[in-house]
Amino acid sequence: MNNRSTPLLGRSPKALIAAVVLAIVHQYLFYGHVLGVSYPIFIILFYAFMYHLANDRMRAPTPFGWLLLIVNLMLSMTYVLFNNSFFYVLNVLVIPPLIFIHMSYMLSARRIEWWKIRIIQDALDHLFVQSTRHFPTVFKVIRLSTFRRMNKQRKGVMSKVLLGLVIALPFLVIVINLLASADGVFNSLLSGVPGWLDQLSYSESVLRLIWVIIFGFLFFGYLWGFIKQKTYDWEKRAQAAKAQLRTDSEAAALTVQSSYQIDPIIMATVLIAFNAVYVLFVVVQFTYLFGAGQGILPEGSSYAEYARSGFVELIAVSIINFAIMMITLVFGSAQGQSALKKLNNAMLYILVGCSFVMLYSAYMRLTLYEDTFGYTYIRFLVHAFMLFLAILLIIAGFRIHYARIPLTKCYIVLGLISYVMMNYIGMDRIIASNNIERFRESGKIDVNYLTDLSTDATPLLIHFAQKEYPELQESLRNQQTDLWRDSNRAWPSFNLSHYRAERALNRYFEEEITKSH
Template sequence: MVPKGEGGIAKGRATIALAGAFALAVAHQYLFYGHLFGVSYPIFMLLLYAYMFHDRRSHWREETGFGWFLFVVVLLLSLTYALFDNPVFQALDLFAIPSLFFLHLAYSRGAGKADWWDIRLLEDALQHFVARSLRHVPTSFKIMKFMTTRRRKASGNKTALKVLAGLALSLPLLFVVVTLLASADGVFEKALSAVPSWWSRLPVGETFARLVWIFVAGILFFCYLWGFVKPGIRKTTVPETEAEDEDSRTDGLRADPIIMATLLVSVNAVYVLFVVIQFTYLFGAWQGDLPDGKTYAEYARSGFLELVAVTLINFALLMFALTTGGGKQAEGRLRRAISSLLYVLVGCSGVMLYSAYSRLILYEDVYGYTYIRFLVHAFMIYLAILLIIAAIRIRTDIIPLAKCYIVVSLAAYVLVNYVGMDRIIAEKNIERYRESGTIDPSYLSELSLDAVPTLAKFAKREYPSLQPLLENKRDVLSGSGRGWQSFNWARHAAERELDRLFDK
């Protein structure tokens, strides 16, 4: 009979899970110890997914379309460490990838079984990451104890198992002790001259650190997995009536339609006046028809942040009206009036967003293209898409607002990771140089390695003054040896283009 562990789960199954956790920990330290993130990151994420989903028997739900979508998002983001070198997104992805992974696991295997658009999914993910994982730390040690003390029918097998266990425990200790004694006494070190030379070259500190890394990581991986297998709570299901419409959760927060209509009339009156005045010179700015005799730079700077801030306020007001049902409770003319006012709000917000966007383009024409300005561009386009979705939602309740916004936000974040920000910034600044003769070579040299192929060609054909700055980059690259785990396509392409530039 197979011995049973805590809660009736077979210990043999737990033993396999713990062994897999330590195997994953070995791979983890091999891929990341002493190496920068590179191709190792997507490889490890695939191994981690394989470990977390290897046991189909303990799944709480079948993988859905959104589950696969989130899986693709996580893998694509992890793949950026092998393809690109942008420091901004690499820093953001250090937080984004684990967070999305934990949310994916909580959605696919979580004990709470919350819907992917439900805010309670965040709570479930946090519970699994902390509480339900920590409660299985003693379980991992019980399994290790069980592995070393379980009885065998044949006494010879039992003795052999104990001998192997003793050797496994003694080898790391003997390695550390012998190496320390050899370092302390030259005579003892001479006596060990018969030992292969590679023994003395193995660093004690690194080996010990790797062993600790494997042990700690193995325990953590097992505890996280076992928190899903044995969450410590009963399986619960969300009633289908609750899962059909995310707006069902807002029943306790409703906006009075008359109050909402009054609010919208008040703010729209101001916005319409602003838009009418804005149209008198908004499109004429491109032909030099600027207000109050301002220069392009002054016009571009004035009001940009304010316009973006007002657009965000309008968006928040629009979300409040849609999610609290300000127009749903009204009937007849009042409901149609509120819908019309919401359309006016969307239209005014669109004009403000376009005005801010045009000012930013003018500002870039004068001062050049940078990380922050590129990201503001991307954010404004993203906000415009959200406004369009909200406008469609005003017309029909069929559009699931929260679901659309979650999917669009994740897709937008992946897209902005893959669009090649540094390369685009370099190309735009080069185009500006060709038109105006103005360029900032110091800033261009500070762009990540994604921009180096473009800059190397530009330095060779049009701007030789950039070559010394690129040569400094080449020296830094050539002086940093890396293993295959840190392979990065952007770094490889940069080294290749720099070699072509300077090895003439």
């Protein structure tokens, strides 16, 4: 009994206090505030909370562990540096799963490698199962920490006193607020000691208290799920089976491996069938592909019609081609005749080449479409996706010849780096710049869309209004009014892009007033 309670009493009170403090900070940073500088501050505190209290469960530092830490911190900083609404929402969905995967990778007793899909299962297990099973541990920690030095009689008295306080506390809050509302002198007395009591309404006080209690449980349960992780029976059986598998012969292992491979003749037939169609398509489209920019289009087609037609289909086919390549590279048999293997590799190279031609065709169509109708978020993101897919194809192309290239590892690292780059590339500013350049060439511009861009583009739009397009001034005035309405944001919601745009607009209109006088 003592051996079991000693570790619990050693670290658990400190962990529970830290979880409650972190929950208090959490409600202070996020209750009633939009995300801003509060987000990276909390992420840093959360990492410190987990790593400090569970440092004995942490695996040795690895390059991927550092990469994921940097990615999470950089993504959280976007809420301070930028104001793009698309990534504002998307990062709310992306950052927490990345943090949970990072915690699972660094602290889980299972020590799952980061490129294996089981890491997601382990992260979900810690988030929903391992954490919730430790919610009752909170009460056990309080009981053991409070009563371990008392005799039986004192424990009974103290239990009843605490129970009475717990029952009375919510009713006392209600009664005190009602009496303060009914009597001004009593309210003045309460407002003096302490001064902040009259500033909190009953509903807000209760909500903040509930917030702290819920997140205190969540933070402690999540931490303790790593410190005292439960091993399931099926895991023990799987570990035993894995140990037994190591003692089996290599021939049996090869038999198991070969059951997941596709016959090379079947794969060659599939690749030849697809490539025959793709080569014909590329030959037919080659003239239009490289001649559209010089006005060589299919008969009866305008630039807009050509740009719009077939774009989505080409992207879809490129994705299908990429899937075929992945299946061939991962499940294609390494055994068999050398000539058949060379044939399959040649077919894969043709597939890569045709896919690049299709991507380039789609890229040109989208470029023509943007020249005609302007630049938007969706079109920018599609451009980025095509470039990303092209890089994936290049890596897959190298993998055809160099079989040791780890595709899964490469794609995970590339995906993380690419996503961070998309956050930091300044999408709004690039879209605004391209639309302004389009105006200079064609005289066409969508003012409403420009002013709907985030404050990241505001300094560029101010310069454009000053030098070339004074008609934009009214829209900028409306944006300034909107920013004024948000100027009373609390410091946890501070955003650098918002702050710079507000200062730039104020300076711009002050100069305009000075010029008019």
